[in-house]
Amino acid sequence: LRRVLAYSMNNQLGFMVVGVGIGTPLGLDGAVAHAFADILFKALLFMSMGAVLLRVGTVNGSELGGLYKSMPLTAGLCMVGAASISAFPLFSAFATKSLILEAAAREGHWVSFLFLLFASAGVFHHAGIKIPFFAFFAHDSGIRCEEAPRNMLVAMGLAAALCVGIGVFPEALYAILPYSVAFDPYTTTHVVTQLQLLTWSALAFSVLVRTGIYPPELRSVNLDFDWIHRKFLPAVTARAWGTLERSWECLNGLLARQFEILIRALSRHHGPHGKLAATWPTGSMVLWVTVLLAACLIFYYL
Structure with a gap:
């Protein structure tokens, strides 16, 4: 699951590159803001998986499941990070991704805009659902362990508070961006569009899991690009x-x-x-x- 998080960085970096490529003040502000938000929610997710690794000894999705019974606080904080990376309203990435999407729309880059929407739905499925689902829910693996140590919970709690704080009060982040931002992410259009993306992505995942089409979590070797230069x-x-x-x-x-x-x-x-x-x-x-x-x-x- 940590590899899943590492791969999801490509998605987030893609948003930043698009923001820089647009080149307008709004696009550059979006790239900077999303870089800041990405550090927070990605750190939160990595810390939650680190807590699982500490208590269980593995973060392989095929060996986990049902850990919310033993680590409810870690599961809740992980879901905050998942909601943030998925750009749920009232969470950090919603306030930062909206800047980049709005910059693309204002400049008429509709192809890029559609790709960004598709990427938003993809990251929700790839990281926002997969990480908490396979680690803390899915089938019950029978593993029973202690909750994460207090120092880890405090660190994850601080990151989660910042993720929620930026999502609820985005003006505080907008105020320190390179350019002055006159933008409100919580318009009806933005909120409804994002909720539709998240709803349909979650529905697709649920249908695939229920019908058995979704690939089960099996012990296997997933070859990545590193295999080319390593092997x-x-x-x-x-x-x-x-x-x-x-x-x-x-x-x-x-x-x-x-x-x-x-x-x-x-x-x-x-x-x-x-x-x-x-x-x-x-x-x-x-x-x-x-x-x-x-x-x-x-x-x-x-």
């Missing part, structure tokens, strides 16, 4: 290097054999028993010297 590329590199080494050994052996053949051939002519090492009579040598001198004189005077 695939090292394996391919090792195999390619092995092939290269074997090819070099074959080539080196072939060259060595050819070099030995060349040495033997040269040895037959230039070795101690070769033709060039044989002794010649003095008369024959004088004859050849005379012939060469005569040839030089003839070519010189022609």
